[in-house]
Amino acid sequence: MTDKLIIFDTTLRDGEQSPGASMTKEEKLRIAKQLERLKVDVIEAGFAASSRGDFEAIQAIAAVIKNSTVCSLARAHQQDIEQAAAALRSAEAFRIHTFIATSPLHMEKKLRMTPEQVLEQARSAVRHARQFTNDVEFSPEDSSRSQLDFLCRVLEAVIAEGATTINITDTVGYAMPEHHGQLLRTLRERIPNSERAVWSVHCHNDLGLAVANSLAAVKFGGARQIECTINGLGERAGNTSLEEVVMAVKTRQDYFGLEVGIDTTQIVPTSKLVSQITGFMVQPNKAIVGANAFAHASGIHQDGILKARDTYEIMRAEEVGWSTNKIVLGKLSGRTAFKQRLQELGIALDGENELNTAFMRFKELADRKAEIYDEDIIALVAAGGVASELNEYFKFTSLTQRSISGEEPYACILFTIDGSNVTGEAVGNGPVDATFNAIETQTKSGAELILYSVNAITMGTQAQGEVTVRLSKNGRIVNGVGTDLDIIAASAKAYLAALNKLQSKAQKLNPQVG
Numbered sequence: 001m002t003d004k005l006i007i008f009d010t011t012l013r014d015g016e017q018s019p020g021a022s023m024t025k026e027e028k029l030r031i032a033k034q035l036e037r038l039k040v041d042v043i044e045a046g047f048a049a050s051s052r053g054d055f056e057a058i059q060a061i062a063a064v065i066k067n068s069t070v071c072s073l074a075r076a077h078q079q080d081i082e083q084a085a086a087a088l089r090s091a092e093a094f095r096i097h098t099f100i101a102t103s104p105l106h107m108e109k110k111l112r113m114t115p116e117q118v119l120e121q122a123r124s125a126v127r128h129a130r131q132f133t134n135d136v137e138f139s140p141e142d143s144s145r146s147q148l149d150f151l152c153r154v155l156e157a158v159i160a161e162g163a164t165t166i167n168i169t170d171t172v173g174y175a176m177p178e179h180h181g182q183l184l185r186t187l188r189e190r191i192p193n194s195e196r197a198v199w200s201v202h203c204h205n206d207l208g209l210a211v212a213n214s215l216a217a218v219k220f221g222g223a224r225q226i227e228c229t230i231n232g233l234g235e236r237a238g239n240t241s242l243e244e245v246v247m248a249v250k251t252r253q254d255y256f257g258l259e260v261g262i263d264t265t266q267i268v269p270t271s272k273l274v275s276q277i278t279g280f281m282v283q284p285n286k287a288i289v290g291a292n293a294f295a296h297a298s299g300i301h302q303d304g305i306l307k308a309r310d311t312y313e314i315m316r317a318e319e320v321g322w323s324t325n326k327i328v329l330g331k332l333s334g335r336t337a338f339k340q341r342l343q344e345l346g347i348a349l350d351g352e353n354e355l356n357t358a359f360m361r362f363k364e365l366a367d368r369k370a371e372i373y374d375e376d377i378i379a380l381v382a383a384g385g386v387a388s389e390l391n392e393y394f395k396f397t398s399l400t401q402r403s404i405s406g407e408e409p410y411a412c413i414l415f416t417i418d419g420s421n422v423t424g425e426a427v428g429n430g431p432v433d434a435t436f437n438a439i440e441t442q443t444k445s446g447a448e449l450i451l452y453s454v455n456a457i458t459m460g461t462q463a464q465g466e467v468t469v470r471l472s473k474n475g476r477i478v479n480g481v482g483t484d485l486d487i488i489a490a491s492a493k494a495y496l497a498a499l500n501k502l503q504s505k506a507q508k509l510n511p512q513v514g
């Protein structure tokens with residue numbers, strides 16, 4: 001029978017130790033329910049003794065989660081362990097996770113304890129935890145900088161006291177994959193009662209090696225539990241990322257020979273939820289859950305993908321919860337991808353010559369524009385050239401805007417319509433509303449605003465703001481994006497960009513419009 005790899009998620013405990021990722025009880029509960037849908041084996045819900053709020057969050061999670069074991073962290077202290085047990089009491093299945101540092105540095109400088117005192121405290125913590133549950137995990141903190149002989153003594157002692165999981169930690173992300181795998185193997189070989197426990201790893205990403213170290217511990221050290229977090233959230237540079245280890249073990253089943261119980265189609269929804277709640281954006285090129293993880297921009301790859309997805313995809317986007325992979329049209333695209341997109345848009349061109357002409361126009365446009373959207377292609381084919389696409393019909397010039405407490409915000413915008421200067425003035429419920437009203441006094445588009453979102457694309461108070469505006473008119477929906485240091489000016493640019501798209505569609509349907 002194939003061995004199972006236990007997935008222990010610590011997004012709600014170590015993940016929350018990320019500066020800025022603190023979560024409310026309700027937010028933790030939402031994430032815990034999603035982790036249960038993802039079918040993680042163990043949810044570390046928090047550190048019960050750390051605060052009243054965390055205690056209550058663990059209690060609330062323990063009360064509703066039925067299909068995953070719920071766990072709380074506790075120092076090797078009687079009171080911490082009792083708090084953990086009290087918070088977890090109503091869970092269907094629960095685990096107490098107790099820990100104490102075993103490295104010379106931590107014992108001497110932080111705990112100010114002798115190794116013998118640490119050994120005794122570890123032993124009595126596990127003994128105490130076993131009074132509340134048969135499921136007790138013990139972590140020697142800073143394992144990778146601990147002395148092997150001492151580690152063996154402590155671990156043999158805690159297993160004898162009834163610890164059922166032994167979690168080898170790389171607390172500061174110091175380990176190297178080969179050594180970490182070797183460490184696990186040596187410990188399991190040297191400790192006489194090692195077979196009585198499940199061996200686990202908990203790695204940090206300070207050198208970007210958390211996933212590699214975890215997988216090495218599984219492959220070469222016999223670890224059968226990985227501690228990880230969604231999006232790799234966690235203290236400092238974060239923890240092992242759940243999505244990466246799970247997909248590595250699943251995609252390379254031939255190499256690992258292990259099963260995971262995770263419903264991988266829930267990976268992307270979980271990643272999005274955690275990102276939305278914590279406000280930590282996922283970088284576009286992040287493995288598995290980044291927006292570009294299944295996107296193809298270059299012609300040779302697009303051609304390969306359209307002929308056989310396996311050429312450039314080792315996993316299916318759908319397998320991890322994306323609706324599909326993406327072919328992004330741009331200056332590196334080739335004829336195959338362009339032709340395919342025309343077909344998807346229902347545009348039939350007459351023979352290879354027309355296709356070649358359209359493709360040349362597309363390349364010319366792509367050289368000047370980062371990404372080519374469907375509206376661009378429609379306009380490009382309809383207008384018979386690229387010129388109309390590149391000339392912005394509505395073009396931003398400048399904006400004056402005033403917001404004074406107690407007064408209605410006012411905006412005055414200068415822009416061009418088909419090359420002629422116009423000025424619009426209006427008030428509104430807020431500065432953005434006033435700006436959009438001012439634009440409408442001149443364009444009279446009557447379009448409905450259905451989405452407005454702001455993103456900071458650089459850091460700090462000098463951040464470039466990126467605004468997306470989605471407009472709807474006569475059943476057509478378009479997005480406009482605008483960037484500026486001034487968020488209101490970015491909003492105006494985004495609104496005008498969306499109007500340009502509506503305009504180019506209208507021109508295609510009725511060339512007299514405008």
Ligand SMILES: CC(=O)SCCNC(=O)CCNC(=O)[C@H](O)C(C)(C)COP(=O)(O)OP(=O)(O)OC[C@H]1O[C@@H](n2cnc3c(N)ncnc32)[C@H](O)[C@@H]1OP(=O)(O)O
Pocket residue numbers: 014017047049050051074075076077099100101110111112141171235
């Ligand atoms: C590697 C990790 O991720 S460990 C988990 C880290 N997570 C957290 O620390 C988040 C929650 N922590 C907290 O809310 C607080 O630190 C508390 C409530 C746990 C403790 O608060 P305080 O009592 O004010 O102690 P403080 O945080 O200042 O110092 C920690 C104390 O715990 C001791 N300690 C640290 N780890 C352990 C341990 N595993 N077992 C026993 N004692 C420990 C330290 O030596 C120190 O003791 P001292 O006060 O006698 O010097």
Ligand SMILES: CC(C)C(=O)C(=O)O
Pocket residue numbers: 014073099139141142167169170171172202204
């Ligand atoms: C408490 C332990 C498991 C930990 O988070 C670490 O060592 O990084």
Ligand SMILES: [Mg+2]
Pocket residue numbers: 014171202204235
């Ligand atoms: Mg940690």
